[in-house]
Amino acid sequence: MAEYRTIDYRCPYCGHTYSVRMYDVIDADTEPDLKERCRSGDIFHVSCPHCRREYMIQYPLLYIDRGLRFALLVSEKETAPLSRLGRPLAEQGYRLRRCTSLQEFTEKIAVFEDDMDDIMVELAKYDTFIEYVDNRKGTPEDITSIEYQRTENEVMKINVRADDKSMSFLIPVSMMQEEMDASPDLYRVREEDFPVVDSAWVISLFAPEDGTA
Numbered sequence: 001m002a003e004y005r006t007i008d009y010r011c012p013y014c015g016h017t018y019s020v021r022m023y024d025v026i027d028a029d030t031e032p033d034l035k036e037r038c039r040s041g042d043i044f045h046v047s048c049p050h051c052r053r054e055y056m057i058q059y060p061l062l063y064i065d066r067g068l069r070f071a072l073l074v075s076e077k078e079t080a081p082l083s084r085l086g087r088p089l090a091e092q093g094y095r096l097r098r099c100t101s102l103q104e105f106t107e108k109i110a111v112f113e114d115d116m117d118d119i120m121v122e123l124a125k126y127d128t129f130i131e132y133v134d135n136r137k138g139t140p141e142d143i144t145s146i147e148y149q150r151t152e153n154e155v156m157k158i159n160v161r162a163d164d165k166s167m168s169f170l171i172p173v174s175m176m177q178e179e180m181d182a183s184p185d186l187y188r189v190r191e192e193d194f195p196v197v198d199s200a201w202v203i204s205l206f207a208p209e210d211g212t213a
């Protein structure tokens with residue numbers, strides 16, 4: 001079941017107020033339409049009935065896929081301790097993540113629906129970044145985003161977007177698995193805390209202890 005609130009939202013463009021339905025919890029298995037809107041990111045898309053402007057509003061949302069056993073909390077900031085909610089799910093083998101952006105949310109859904117390990121995906125994105133820069137395909141400043149696209153036949157496809165061009169990198173899953181197996185403790189997270197697993201998290205793994213990079 002989906003849980004939602006209807007709130008009066010003040011349009012930042014025209015200042016008029018209108019009703020917006022904000023979901024607290026979306027259950028992917030029982031709400032296929034809402035599931036689709038989460039996968040596309042459309043769930044946060046609104047349209048002001050007064051000025052007709054369309055934009056995204058991000059608010060805390062918990063998305064649960066019971067079939068594939070994962071739950072994503074969309075929240076820019078860390079909320080109250082979540083272990084009471086997280087622990088029973090973690091014990092059932094759920095992967096639990098907090099997503100700080102809409103892009104991260106839709107990407108995590110894609111990664112988990114591909115039955116991929118998102119930690120491996122973030123590591124692959126990091127390796128791709130290093131390769132892109134080392135091979136002088138561009139500078140770090142050129143890159144606007146690094147995105148997971150899909151995994152097919154045990155090969156991951158990662159896209160690097162720079163100002164005017166996009167480049168795809170194909171990375172064998174087995175290669176990433178070897179890299180992870182080499183230091184298993186490094187990549188461990190506490191599921192019940194809804195950890196953020198993103199590029200900053202991966203970079204922090206390789207940063208010196210004192211925090212100076």
Ligand SMILES: [Zn+2]
Pocket residue numbers: 011012013014015016048049050051052053
């Ligand atoms: Zn408006």
